[in-house]
Each structure stands twice: as C-alpha cells, then as structure tokens.
Amino acid sequence: MYRLFLALRYLRSRLVNLISVGGVMAGVAVLIIVMCIMDGFQARVRKHVRGSLSHIILTPTTGQQAPPTFARLEQALKAGESHVVAAAPQIRYPIFYEYQTQRQVAYGGDGFTWWQMEAVGVDWEAERRVSELADGLLACRDPERPFFVSREAEARGKTTLLVSRTFVERFALTPYDDNGAARYPYGAMRDDRTGARLEDDATIRERAETLIGQELQLLYGTALKDEAGNPRFDPSTPIALIAGVYDSGDSLEDLKTVFMDIEQVRGMLPHRLDHSTNPPGRHPPAEYLQVNVRLDDFEHADLVRGRLEERLGHAFIVETWEDQKADFLRAVEQEKVLLVIVLSFIVMLSGFIILATLTLTVVEKTRDIGIVAALGASRTGILSIFLFNGLLIGILGSLLGLGLGAWFTANVDVVKDFLHDWFGIDIFPPNIYHFRSIPTVWHWPSVLKVMGGSVLMSFVAGLLPAMRAARLDPIKSLRYE
Amino acid sequence: MSDAELPVESLPIQPEPPESSSLELEPPMLEGRGLAKSYRVGGQRLDVLRGVDIAVREGEILAILGKSGCGKSTLLHVLGWLDSPDEGQILYRGRDRATVGATERAQLRNTALGFVFQFYHLLPELTALENVLMPSMITHGALTWGANRRVARERAAELVELVGLTTRAKHRPRQLSGGERQRVAIARALQNRPEFLFCDEPTGNLDGQTAEDVRALLWGLNETQGQTMVIVTHDAKLASQAHRIVHLVDGRIVTDREPELVEQVEL
Numbered sequence: 001m002y003r004l005f006l007a008l009r010y011l012r013s014r015l016v017n018l019i020s021v022g023g024v025m026a027g028v029a030v031l032i033i034v035m036c037i038m039d040g041f042q043a044r045v046r047k048h049v050r051g052s053l054s055h056i057i058l059t060p061t062t063g064q065q066a067p068p069t070f071a072r073l074e075q076a077l078k079a080g081e082s083h084v085v086a087a088a089p090q091i092r093y094p095i096f097y098e099y100q101t102q103r104q105v106a107y108g109g110d111g112f113t114w115w116q117m118e119a120v121g122v123d124w125e126a127e128r129r130v131s132e133l134a135d136g137l138l139a140c141r142d143p144e145r146p147f148f149v150s151r152e153a154e155a156r157g158k159t160t161l162l163v164s165r166t167f168v169e170r171f172a173l174t175p176y177d178d179n180g181a182a183r184y185p186y187g188a189m190r191d192d193r194t195g196a197r198l199e200d201d202a203t204i205r206e207r208a209e210t211l212i213g214q215e216l217q218l219l220y221g222t223a224l225k226d227e228a229g230n231p232r233f234d235p236s237t238p239i240a241l242i243a244g245v246y247d248s249g250d251s252l253e254d255l256k257t258v259f260m261d262i263e264q265v266r267g268m269l270p271h272r273l274d275h276s277t278n279p280p281g282r283h284p285p286a287e288y289l290q291v292n293v294r295l296d297d298f299e300h301a302d303l304v305r306g307r308l309e310e311r312l313g314h315a316f317i318v319e320t321w322e323d324q325k326a327d328f329l330r331a332v333e334q335e336k337v338l339l340v341i342v343l344s345f346i347v348m349l350s351g352f353i354i355l356a357t358l359t360l361t362v363v364e365k366t367r368d369i370g371i372v373a374a375l376g377a378s379r380t381g382i383l384s385i386f387l388f389n390g391l392l393i394g395i396l397g398s399l400l401g402l403g404l405g406a407w408f409t410a411n412v413d414v415v416k417d418f419l420h421d422w423f424g425i426d427i428f429p430p431n432i433y434h435f436r437s438i439p440t441v442w443h444w445p446s447v448l449k450v451m452g453g454s455v456l457m458s459f460v461a462g463l464l465p466a467m468r469a470a471r472l473d474p475i476k477s478l479r480y481e
Numbered sequence: 482m483s484d485a486e487l488p489v490e491s492l493p494i495q496p497e498p499p500e501s502s503s504l505e506l507e508p509p510m511l512e513g514r515g516l517a518k519s520y521r522v523g524g525q526r527l528d529v530l531r532g533v534d535i536a537v538r539e540g541e542i543l544a545i546l547g548k549s550g551c552g553k554s555t556l557l558h559v560l561g562w563l564d565s566p567d568e569g570q571i572l573y574r575g576r577d578r579a580t581v582g583a584t585e586r587a588q589l590r591n592t593a594l595g596f597v598f599q600f601y602h603l604l605p606e607l608t609a610l611e612n613v614l615m616p617s618m619i620t621h622g623a624l625t626w627g628a629n630r631r632v633a634r635e636r637a638a639e640l641v642e643l644v645g646l647t648t649r650a651k652h653r654p655r656q657l658s659g660g661e662r663q664r665v666a667i668a669r670a671l672q673n674r675p676e677f678l679f680c681d682e683p684t685g686n687l688d689g690q691t692a693e694d695v696r697a698l699l700w701g702l703n704e705t706q707g708q709t710m711v712i713v714t715h716d717a718k719l720a721s722q723a724h725r726i727v728h729l730v731d732g733r734i735v736t737d738r739e740p741e742l743v744e745q746v747e748l
Contacts, residue, residue, distance in 0.1 A: 001626035002618035006604075013606045371602045374563055375669075376591020376619045378584050475564045478602065 002372065003381055007388035010361060017393060020357040023350035024397020024454055025404060031343050031450045032405030037412065038336040039446065040439030045332050047249060053321035054088070054130045054292035055301050056308065060316055067315050070288050077293060080311065083300040088126035089288030091265045095119045095220040095258070098237070099171060114219060115171070117256050119161070121265025130294040133246060133259065138165060139208035140244030147261045149213055149241045159218065159240040159264055164254030165189055165204070165247040168211065169197065173242075175210045183210070208245035216240045220268050236268070262288075291316075347454050351461040354393050358386055358465035369469050370477025383470040390462020391455065398451040405447070412438045508575060509536035510709060511560060511677065515569035517732075518555055529555045530566070531732040537677075540707040542700070544714060544723035552732045553713040554599065554681055560711060561594050561679040562586055573677075591619050595670035599681040599713075601662040603654040609665045610650040613637040616672040633672075640668035644698065660691035667698065678702075678710045684719055696722065 011017045060067040068076070070089045077084045096114040105111045124146060128134040140146040140162070147160045163173070172187030186195040188207040198204050222234045248254055266287075295304055301320040309318045322329060362369070369382055408415060416438055419425045518530040529552040537543050537560075547553045558564040559571060562578055571578045573593075578586065590596075603612045617633035618626065641650050644664035646657075654662055663683065670678055683699065684692035696719060702708040712723060720726050728735050 001621055001623050002615060004623055005618055006606075009606045367602070368604050371598075371604060372615070372619070373587070374590065374596055374598075374602070375616050376587050376589075378587040381587075381619070475558055478563075478598070 002377065003384040003388055006372070006385050007392055010365070010385075010389055011392050011396070014357075014361060014364075016357045016360060017389070020350065020353045020393050021397045021400065023353040024347075024394055024458060025400040027347040027350040028398050028401025028450055028454050029404035029408065030346055031340070032401065032447055033408045033412075034339055034343050035336075035446050035450065036405070036409045036440040036442055037438060038339060039441035039443050042332055042336060043441050044439040046329065053324065055295045055298050055321060056293040056305055057319045057321060057324065058291040058293065058308070058312065058316045059319070060289070060291075070291065073291060076311075077308075081304055081307065083295045083297070083304050085294045085296050086126065086129035087291055087293045088130040089123055089262060090127075090290040090292060091121040091262055091269070092289060093119050093121070093220070093265050093268050095218050095268070097171070097258075098217040098219050117258055119220070119258055119260050119265050119268070121260050121262035123262045127292075130292045133248065136246045136248045137162070138205050138245045138247055139212060141212060146259075147243045147264075149243045153241055159238045159260065160243040161216070161240050162244045162246050162259040163211075163216070163242055164251075164257060165208070165245055166251045166254045167258070168208075168245060170255055173211060173214065173216075175214055211242050211245055214242045216242060222268060344453075347450075347457060350397065350454065351457040354390050354458050354461040355464060357393070358390055358462050359468070361389065362386060362465045362469045365469075366472060366477045369472050370474045370479075373472075373474035374478065379470040382472075383466045386466035386469050387459065387462050390458045390466070393462075394455040394458025397458070398454050401454070402447065402451060406442075409440045409442060412440055510539045510574060511535075511537040511711075512572045513556075513560060513566075513569065514572070516556070516559055516566045516571065517568035518552075518559060518564070518566050529732050530559070532569070533729075533732070533734055535560070535727060535734065537709065537711055539676075539709050540703070541725060542703050542710045542712065542723045544712045544720035544726045545729055546714060546717060546720040546726055547729035548715055551729050553715075553729055556729065557679050557681050557711065557713045561596060561677075562590055563596070591616060592673050593676050595673070595675035595678045597663070597666045597670045597678070597680040597683050599685060601654070601659075601666040603662055603665055603669070605654050608651050608653055609646055609657065609661075610637055610641055612654070612665055613640055613668045613672055615669060620673060637668070637672060640671055641665075643671075644668045645694075659686045660688070660695070663687060663691075663695055664698070667695065671702070676709060678708055680710060680712045682714055682716075683712060684716060685714070692716075692719070 011021075058073075067073070070087075074087045077087050095117055097117055098112060098114050101111045101113055103109075103111050122133070124144075134143070134146075137143065137146060140148075141150075142148050146162060148154065149158070149160050153160060167173070168187060169189045172184075172190070174182045174184040174187050177183055184190070184192055184207070186192060188211050189198055189204065190196065191198060198207070216239070217237065218240050219235060219237050222236060226232045246254075246259065248257075293304075295301060298320075301322070305318050305320055308316075312318060372385075373379075373382060416426075513533055513535040516530050516533040516535070517528070519526050519528045521527070533556060535543075535556075545553050545556060555564065559566050562571065562573065565578065573589070581589070603609075604615065607615070614633060614637045617629070617636070621629045621633070638647075638650070641647055644667055646661060646664055646668070649657060649661060654665070657665065663686070667680075667683070670680075678699075680699065684695050687695060699708075699710065699712070700722065703710060712719070714720050
C-alpha cells in the first residue's frame with residue numbers, strides 16, 4: 001500500500017512532478033488536437049475531392065461491339081446490383097474560357113488569353129440522383145432546370161452553363177450596369193472594398209444570383225474529317241450564358257469545371273466520338289462517355305467494383321472515385337502520418353522530463369528511501385514507488401491532456417478566431433483551404449492510442465530512476481544528508 | 482585482524498537476567514559473534530567495528546554506551562539486520578542473517594524489529610499519524626490494506642496518544658519540535674508490535690524533561706510488555722538505568738557488565 005501512497009504523496013507535494021504532469025499534458029493535448037484536426041481535414045478533403053464524382057465511374061472503351069445504350073446499362077446495373085441506387089451519363093469535353101487581361105494592352109496587344117477547362121455534360125434528372133451537385137447550387141433560375149436562363153436563350157439554342165464559385169473568384173466575374181461598368185470591382189464573390197473572399201452565405205447566394213445571364217466567351221475545337229478523309233480542326237467560339245453558380249467544395253476541381261446540359265456537350269464532340277459519322281464497329285456511343293453510379297453506401301464500392309468488373313470489364317473501365325484520386329488521398333494520408341510522427345517527439349520530450357524529474361526525486365529522496373527500506377520495504381517495493389510515480393505522472397498528464405485536447409477540439413474555431421483577432425495568425429487560411437470552420441473528427445481509437453503511448457512512455461521513463469532507487473544501500477541512504 | 486590477536490573484550494561476568502532466572506537457560510534472542518565492519522573513507526580504511534561479541538536476551542534493556550564516532554550506530558545497524566557485517570555472524574532467534582534472503586530480511590525488519598533513529602528519520606511529506614502508519618502500510622499490500630486499514634489506524638492513533646501527540650497527529654514533521662519528532666519516531670517503531678526495539682540516541686537531542694519523558698515511555702514498555710531493547714547512547718545517566726551496559730570504545734567492547742559497576746568505573 002505504501003508504494004501507491006508514497007507515489008501519490010510525492011506527486012502531490014513535489015512541484016517538479018506537477019511540472020512534468022504539465023509536460024505530458026501538453027504533449028498529449030497537442031497530439032490529440034493535431035490528430036483530430038488532421039482526421040477532420042482528411043475527411044473534409046475526401047468529401048471535397050470527391051466533389052461531383054460519384055461512387056463508381058464506368059468509362060466505356062471502344063470495341064467490336066457498341067456499348068449498350070444508357071437506358072439498357074442502367075437497367076442492367078440496377079437489376080444486377082442491390083447496392084446500386086442510381087446511375088447517370090456524362091460527357092466530358094475540353095473547352096477554353098477566353099478572357100482579356102490588361103497585360104499586353106499597353107504594348108498595343110489585345111491581351112486575350114485562354115483558360116483550359118472541362119465542360120461536363122450532365123443529364124440533370126439523372127445527375128441529381130447520383131452526385132451532390134444539386135446541393136452545391138448557389139444560384140440558378142430554376143432548381144429543376146438549372147441550365148435554363150430565359151426562353152429567348154433557349155429558343156436561340158444558346159450555350160448555357162453552371163460556373164463554380166472559385167471560377168467567379170479567380171476571374172473576377174461580375175455583372176455590368178447599363179454604362180458597361182463592373183458592378184463589383186473585385187468580382188461578385190469578393191468584398192468590394194477589401195477584395196477579400198466573401199464568407200457570408202446569404203450575400204454569396206444573392207450575388208451569385210446577379211451573375212445569371214452574364215456572358216462568357218468560350219472556345220473549343222471539333223475535329224472533323226474533310227471529303228478526303230483527313231482530319232480537320234474546327235474551332236467554335238460560342239458566347240455562353242451563365243445559368244447558375246455552384247460550389248462543390250473541391251476548389252481546384254471547380255476551377256476547371258463547368259457543367260452543361262449533356263445534349264449541348266454532345267454537340268461539341270468530334271467525329272470519332274460521334275457514331276453517326278463513324279464506320280460501324282469502332283465507335284463508342286456519343287450518348288455517354290462516362291457513367292457515374294451511386295451506391296447505397298460507399299463502403300460497398302470495392303465489392304461492387306469487383307462484381308461490375310466481372311460483368312462489364314470487357315467493355316468498361318470500372319473505377320471508384322478513390323481510384324481516380326488515389327495519389328492525392330495518399331498524399332494527404334502521408335502528410336498526416338508525418339505530422340503525427342513529428343509531434344510524437346513532443347510526447348517523447350515529456351518522457352525525458354519525467355526521466356529528469358524522477359532522477360531528481362530519487363536523489364532528493366535518498367534518505368527517505370533508506371527510511372522506508374529500514375522499515376521493511378523490499379527493493380521491488382522501492383522500485384515500484386518510483387515506477388508508480390512515473391506512471392501517475394503519465395496517467396494524470398494523459399487525462400488532463402485528453403481534457404485539454406477535447407476542449408480545444410470542441411472550441412477550435414474559437415481558438416482560431418482568437419489567434420486571428422489577437423495575433424493575425426490564420427491557422428487554416430480560408431483562401432487556401434476554403435473551409436469556413438476548421439474540421440475536426442474525434443476518433444477514439446487514435447485518442448486512446450496517444451494516451452496509451454504516453455502512459456507507456458512514462459512507465460519506461462520511470463524505469464531507470466526507479467532501478468537506481470532500488471539499488472541504493474539503505475544504510476548509505478540513511479546517512480545521506 | 483584475526484580473532485587471536487584481539488584482546489579479551491568481554492569480562493566473564495554473566496549478565497543478570499531482569500526478572501526470572503529461567504531466561505538464563507534460553508539462548509539469547511539476538512547474538513553477534515566476532516562482528517567486524519570497516520568503511521573506506523577517502524581511500525583510507527576505517528575500521529568501525531573490530532570484532533564485537535554481543536548477546537541480548539528477551540525482555541532485556543541493553544545499553545551500548547560510547548563516545549560519538551566509536552561505532553555505536555554501525556553496531557546498532559548491524560544488530561538490527563539493516564547492515565551486513567564484513568566479518569562475523571549475526572543471529573536473530575538462532576537464524577543467521579547471511580542465510581536469509583533480502584525479501585525475508587525486509588519482512589523481519591518490518592514485523593519483528595523496530596527502529597528509532599538518532600535523527601528521527603521521519604518522512605517529511607507525511608503527517609505524524611501517517612508516519613506512524615507507514616510500517617503497517619509496508620506490511621499490507623494494496624489488496625489487503627482495505628481489510629486491515631481500520632485496525633492499523635486505530636493502533637496508530639493509540640500510539641500517537643501514548644506518546645502524547647494526539648493534537649499534533651495531522652502535523653508534518655517540520656512543524657514538530659525535536660522531542661515531538663522523537664516521540665513520533667518511537668510510535669512508528671512500535672506500530673507493528675516489534676519483539677525487538679533498537680533505539681539510537683533516543684534522548685540525544687532532547688532537553689532534560691523531554692529526555693526523561695521519552696525514557697519513561699521506553700522503560701514503561703519494558704515493564705508492562707517486557708519489550709526487548711537495545712539502546713545506543715553516549716548518555717551515561719540513561720545507560721545507567723538499563724539492565725545491562727556494553728561499553729564500546731574504538732569498535733571494541735571493553736565492558737559488559739551491570740550498570741552499578743559502570744557507574745563506579747565512570748565515577
């Protein structure tokens with residue numbers, strides 16, 4: 001009983017012991033906080049990276065047999081797979097956004113340049129069941145028909161598209177007043193005074209609304225064959241109308257993606273992709289160039305991919321969205337692991353604090369060790385006093401660290417705002433991460449691992465001083481003054 | 482230094498047993514034979530004990546009298562199984578210290594041998610009562626402590642009362658005077674009802690009245706419970722009240738006789 005009793009008493013009455021508890025607490029708290037933020041970051045990144053991608057992506061390949069029509073494919077998918085919820089066709093085609101800069105104007109140039117993008121043609125009815133794009137719509141005339149701008153535009157067959165919020169930001173898109181002056185000097189998605197990114201949801205939606213009907217100059221090429229059968233590149237330069245603004249959450253992808261109606265993109269396709277002009281037997285259907293499949297749960301993605309590969313593998317590339325983004329996701333995971341390794345050194349450091357503290361305590365308590373030995377404590381008993389002391393520091397420090405970490409994690413935005421307001425530090429600059437709030441995920445297994453690790457470490461750190469204490473000669477210790 | 486070279490150390494006077502003569506027939510409770518011990522101080526050999534033969538019988542108060550530095554404390558530590566002799570044998574109830582393992586020695590110190598140290602040696606972080614409780618805490622592990630705590634606490638409270646410190650039970654050693662610390666140390670030594678009590682200068686740092694109180698306490702234990710004791714002291718007056726006196730000079734016992742004779746020698 002005296003072992004725990006004395007260990008507790010030493011812990012309570014020696015300031016250095018409390019300091020090392022603080023050390024362990026700091027280490028554990030920092031590690032927990034960073035892990036929670038990194039886990040949250042990872043989860044958020046996964047969500048954002050997924051963006052408009054769906055669970056499983058089927059890409060048809062050319063072959064002797066034409067791939068099935070979408071209707072037949074969808075039927076087959078739903079009939080054969082209980083996990084399949086919906087499927088949607090897509091056609092993706094590269095286009096350019098043409099815009100003018102001020103760069104060359106002074107030298108007599110017109111300053112035009114081109115931004116390469118992908119026009120993603122979607123069948124809205126199907127798409128909204130497969131992806132979260134509908135949730136990301138910030139503004140459009142009619143959520144049922146987001147590509148609709150006006151009857152007149154429709155009648156004239158105008159190209160209409162959804163642009164992303166980040167795209168608007170990047171190119172400072174703005175509506176113009178009657179005199180042709182920009183209504184928002186920094187673009188519709190930035191503050192008029194500071195040029196800072198808008199944060200308020202209502203303002204964002206309100207301003208996105210004003211962009212509807214604005215014109216964008218597009219450029220794309222259609223490869224055709226002339227009479228002699230030689231390929232010929234036909235540039236088209238339609239002026240498209242903004243039908244709405246979306247934000248999928250993946251800012252990088254958004255910057256290079258506009259959504260259009262699938263029929264309009266089909267119209268841009270080069271001849272090789274248009275089976276009506278191709279010789280039979282070597283053409284993918286222009287009906288779709290990709291089919292996105294939504295499952296009841298992403299957990300089943302690998303299973304379903306396996307089955308689909310078996311059934312459709314001869315005609316389709318079957319991928320999960322994670323396959324498509326595997327490198328990026330791996331990089332994020334690597335970053336987390338690296339950070340945790342680096343921060344583990346903090347916990348190791350607190351181990352050394354414990355080592356130093358207990359070494360000091362053993363020296364300081366040499367006489368007490370002699371007394372306790374004289375009263376009949378065995379060597380293992382004396383060993384345990386200091387082992388317990390180390391363990392108690394570890395356990396107490398871990399528990400306090402857990403508390404601090406939990407508090408910090410729960411109030412991370414308060415802390416973020418505090419750092420921002422008082423020191424001007426942005427831990428997650430919104431223009432880089434596009435997070436309104438810092439994401440955190442409380443993952444008990446990781447938290448317990450951190451705590452267990454530091455308790456184990458405090459045990460190991462206590463071993464050396466404890467063994468030293470146990471080796472002391474009680475009589476010499478008694479003489480120690 | 483071999484035994485043959487040693488001068489005669491103990492006079493052939495048989496110690497008078499305190500109460501009954503039947504004790505005379507029993508073997509001594511504690512016996513040291515040819516105890517020698519030396520330290521190395523600054524590269525020099527310092528012989529502290531140079532062949533000590535000593536025996537203590539049950540129920541006896543034996544005083545070891547000597548000047549400071551003559552090896553009294555070392556002898557007491559060796560007798561109390563705290564320290565090992567370089568040469569010679571130390572037997573407690575017939576068992577040789579050299580043949581007993583460390584764990585068992587620790588157990589014996591805990592349950593059978595009580596120590597009152599010269600400098601009290603209380604644990605500074607603990608209250609007086611907790612200091613007294615310490616031997617019981619050492620006896621009982623964390624698992625059995627719950628069952629024995631009440632009894633141990635009662636015993637400790639009794640002892641604190643016995644030494645007259647009930648009002649100071651919650652005080653830390655540094656809040657106590659020298660005499661009070663000494664009394665706490667005595668109470669702690671008695672906590673586990675040891676059969677044998679070792680006292681190192683129990684009155685050394687105390688003023689006249691306190692010293693007398695402590696003496697009366699120890700002698701009272703001997704009278705009421707037949708407590709066996711070895712007391713190391715440089716105080717001839719205290720020693721004179723023991724049943725038997727051993728005079729230690731330069732690591733050797735020069736007299737081993739009854740108090741009256743010592744007083745005559747001293748005077």
